[in-house]
Amino acid sequence: MPDTLMAPPEAASANPYLPRPARLVSVRQMVPDNHLFTFRFLDSRDTEAFRHRPGQFVMLSLAGVGEAPISISSSPSRPGVLELCVRRVGRLTGALYRN
Numbered sequence: 148m149p150d151t152l153m154a155p156p157e158a159a160s161a162n163p164y165l166p167r168p169a170r171l172v173s174v175r176q177m178v179p180d181n182h183l184f185t186f187r188f189l190d191s192r193d194t195e196a197f198r199h200r201p202g203q204f205v206m207l208s209l210a211g212v213g214e215a216p217i218s219i220s221s222s223p224s225r226p227g228v229l230e231l232c233v234r235r236v237g238r239l240t241g242a243l244y245r246n
């Protein structure tokens with residue numbers, strides 16, 4: 148799948164809206180229309196800098212498809228991995244499920 152872009156709540160740069168490329172590394176089905184997607188940032192500096200608090204979300208972008216807000220499911224105590232639990236409903240989430 149093409150690499151995904153994330154706009155993290157707190158990024159390495161002063162601009163938290165700057166997209167950060169990430170790679171989908173695993174997909175785990177929770178229920179038929181709700182899967183857990185695990186991402187890792189491509190740039191180790193983003194991995195180092197990315198921190199979040201419970202309840203925060205990212206804007207998940209797929210190139211050429213669009214973007215949507217998705218809550219971060221992974222624990223803030225496990226930096227380096229970003230888990231998103233996504234329900235398949237429309238354009239972006241449908242494209243995510245197809246990859």
Ligand SMILES: Cc1cc2nc3c(=O)[nH]c(=O)nc-3n(C[C@H](O)[C@H](O)[C@H](O)COP(=O)(O)OP(=O)(O)OC[C@H]3O[C@@H](n4cnc5c(N)ncnc54)[C@H](O)[C@@H]3O)c2cc1C
Binds near residue numbers: 219232
């Ligand atoms: C702060 C926040 C956090 C969120 N966290 C999560 C999360 O952790 N996990 C998660 O799965 N979702 C989450 N969401 C919801 C997610 O952002 C939306 O479901 C988003 O719209 C999905 O994008 P999409 O492109 O797949 O869907 P869209 O294509 O935008 O479709 C959204 C809905 O509109 C309907 N729709 C689309 N086009 C039409 C049309 N032409 N006519 C009628 N109906 C239509 C679709 O059937 C669907 O029900 C969150 C939303 C917010 C605001």
